[in-house]
Structure formats: structure tokens, C-alpha cells
Amino acid sequence: MRQKIQKRDNDTLLEGNLITSQLEKRKLNLFIDISGTIIIIFIFLFPFLWMVGMSFKDRIQTFQIPPAWFFKPTLENYRDLFSREIFGHYFVNSLLVVAFSVLISLLIAAPAAYALSRFNFKAKKDFSFWILSVRMAPAISVVIPYFLLGSLIGILDTKFVLILSYLTFNIPFAVWMLKGFISEIPIEIEEAAMVDGYSRFEVFYKIIIPLTATGFAATSILCIIQSWNEFTFALFLTTTNARTLPTIVTQFLTFQGVVWGEMSSAATITVLPAVIFAILVRKHLITGLTFGALKE
Numbered sequence: 001m002r003q004k005i006q007k008r009d010n011d012t013l014l015e016g017n018l019i020t021s022q023l024e025k026r027k028l029n030l031f032i033d034i035s036g037t038i039i040i041i042f043i044f045l046f047p048f049l050w051m052v053g054m055s056f057k058d059r060i061q062t063f064q065i066p067p068a069w070f071f072k073p074t075l076e077n078y079r080d081l082f083s084r085e086i087f088g089h090y091f092v093n094s095l096l097v098v099a100f101s102v103l104i105s106l107l108i109a110a111p112a113a114y115a116l117s118r119f120n121f122k123a124k125k126d127f128s129f130w131i132l133s134v135r136m137a138p139a140i141s142v143v144i145p146y147f148l149l150g151s152l153i154g155i156l157d158t159k160f161v162l163i164l165s166y167l168t169f170n171i172p173f174a175v176w177m178l179k180g181f182i183s184e185i186p187i188e189i190e191e192a193a194m195v196d197g198y199s200r201f202e203v204f205y206k207i208i209i210p211l212t213a214t215g216f217a218a219t220s221i222l223c224i225i226q227s228w229n230e231f232t233f234a235l236f237l238t239t240t241n242a243r244t245l246p247t248i249v250t251q252f253l254t255f256q257g258v259v260w261g262e263m264s265s266a267a268t269i270t271v272l273p274a275v276i277f278a279i280l281v282r283k284h285l286i287t288g289l290t291f292g293a294l295k296e
Contacts, residue, residue: 048271055264062260077265086240087248087266094244097159098227101166102220108167109174110216114204116175117182118190135172139232142168147236157238165233170223177222181215182208221281228274245270 054062056073081087116128146165150156189211190203198206209216234244248270252263 051264051271052268054260055268057261059261077261078269080262081265081269084251086243086251087245087269090243090245090248093159093242094228094246097162097166097242097244098224100159101163101170101227102223104163105167105170105174105223106216106220109171109178109219110209111204112171113175113178114182114208117179118187131172131175135169135176139169139230143232143236146233150237157241159242161237162233162242162244165237166227166230170227173226174219174223177219178212178215181212181218185211217281221277225274225278229271 055077056075057068057071058074058076061068061071112131116124143165146161146168147156150161155161185208189207193203193207194200229246230244231246234247235250238244238247248266249263252259252266
């Protein structure tokens with residue numbers, strides 16, 4: 001009997017040690033995960049934080065070596081930026097170009113995505129891959145043809161040429177995004193509606209569009225962010241009249257050197273609307289990145 005009691009106590013002690021070991025292991029894994037996440041976030045945020053910090057430094061603090069981590073902030077760079085007339089002009093250009101390019105992209109991409117999702121036709125996969133490959137092409141590879149065509153037609157330095165060029169990457173992206181959302185809708189819903197007398201067009205705009213409202217929101221959000229931050233087309237296809245906000249940083253590359261303070265403030269103001277917009281619509285943004293975006 002004494003041996004049985006001792007054996008039971010040993011088993012209980014061993015089980016307790018095992019549970020304690022598992023708890024310590026979980027705590028260690030949790031600590032490693034949290035520490036790794038913090039390090040990764042810091043690595044990605046450091047350039048942005050450095051840019052924001054530099055925008056509040058004066059010219060002496062900007063060139064100070066070693067860099068000044070603690071300093072008295074100043075709004076001088078922002079005052080100089082807002083005093084420039086081109087700032088408001090570029091900002092309005094960005095709003096107009098982004099709004100029209102995203103709207104036109106959705107109007108073209110929605111029926112294309114519906115066709116790819118619901119109809120079978122010859123070379124469908126090849127056509128789908130071609131659309132995706134257009135989105136994969138870097139902007140610098142197509143900006144020269146756009147420049148030559150724009151120069152030939154006479155539309156350089158206009159909002160129209162920027163809207164057309166932004167459609168190059170917005171339409172393929174929107175097609176693939178919306179195709180994933182539409183594919184999630186059971187086709188039986190459409191068949192039932194057509195039995196009730198709906199035409200194919202009525203099915204599309206009365207059933208498909210309302211059911212994929214979240215998909216349209218997520219797609220438009222991502223297209224807006226991409227268009228707002230676009231730099232290459234805006235730099236090469238415009239000079240003064242139609243330039244957008246991201247290109248304002250080139251105004252601070254002077255013969256005397258780079259005006260880092262004002263450039264940092266301009267970059268901060270340029271990035272800030274996209275960051276605030278992404279935070280406000282983060283739920284739709286996460287949905288767009290995780291739901292049906294890559295489904296074939």
C-alpha cells in the first residue's frame with residue numbers, strides 16, 4: 001500500500017512538472033513571438049518615423065552628426081511647404097486623377113471579372129494570365145511608350161494622360177480582385193433569378209453588385225492607395241500643370257543640395273492621407289487581402 005501511495009505521488013509530481021514545463025515553454029514562445037513582432041514592426045516603421053522626425057528639425061539639426069534623437073521640434077518646414085502655391089495645385093490634381101482612374105477602373109473591371117468568373121470560353125486561362133501579367137509589369141517598362149504616344153497625340157502634362165496610365169495597373173488588379181469575390185457567390189442564386197425573368201444584365205447589377213459590395217469597397221480602397229502613391233507616371237508624363245502630390249519632393253532637389261527638411265515634410269504630408277485612409281477602412285482592407293483575392 002505504501003508503495004502504491006508513493007508511486008501515485010511520484011506520478012502526480014511528474015505530471016505537475018510536465019504541466020509547469022509546458023507552461024514555461026508557452027510563455028517562452030509567446031515572448032519570442034511578441035519580441036519578433038515588435039522588432040519587425042520597428043524595422044518597417046523606422047524609415048517612416050525617421051522621415052517624420054526630420055520634418056520637424058531645422059537645417060542645423062538635419063545635418064547634425066551624430067543625429068539628434070532628442071530635439072526641439074519646429075514647424076518651419078511645414079510653413080515653407082504650405083506657402084508654396086504648387087502644394088494645393090498638386091493636391092487637387094491627385095484627388096481628381098485618383099477619383100476618375102479608380103471609378104473608370106471599377107466600371108471596366110466589374111463586367112470583365114463577372115465574365116471571367118461565370119463564362120467558359122477558348123483560351124480563358126491564357127487571357128486571365130495575360131491580364132495578371134499586365135499588372136506585374138513595372139511602371140518604368142511602359143512609361144516610355146506612354147510618353148511617346150502622349151507626345152504624338154498632344155496630351156502630355158494633362159490629367160487625362162495620368163488617368164489613362166493609371167488604368168494600366170488599376171484595371172488588371174481590380175479584375176482579379178473582383179473575380180475572386182464574384183466566384184464566392186453560388187451560381188444557383190443567378191439561375192433562380194433568371195428563372196424568375198431576370199436578364200443577365202439585371203442579374204449582374206441587381207444581384208451580383210449588391211452581394212459583392214464588400215469586394216467593391218476593398219478593391220476601390222486598394223486602387224486608391226496605389227494611385228495616390230504612384231510616382232513614376234506622374235514624374236515622366238507631366239511637367240507642371242498635371243503633376244500630383246508625390247512628385248512635389250522633386251522640388252527640393254536644388255543646385256545647392258537637397259532641402260531635407262522640406263522634402264521630409266512634403267513626403268509626410270503625401271503619405272499621411274493614405275495612412276489615415278487605410279486605418280479608417282482597415283476592415284475592408286483586410287477583407288480584400290484575405291478573401292478570395294487569389295482564388296482561381
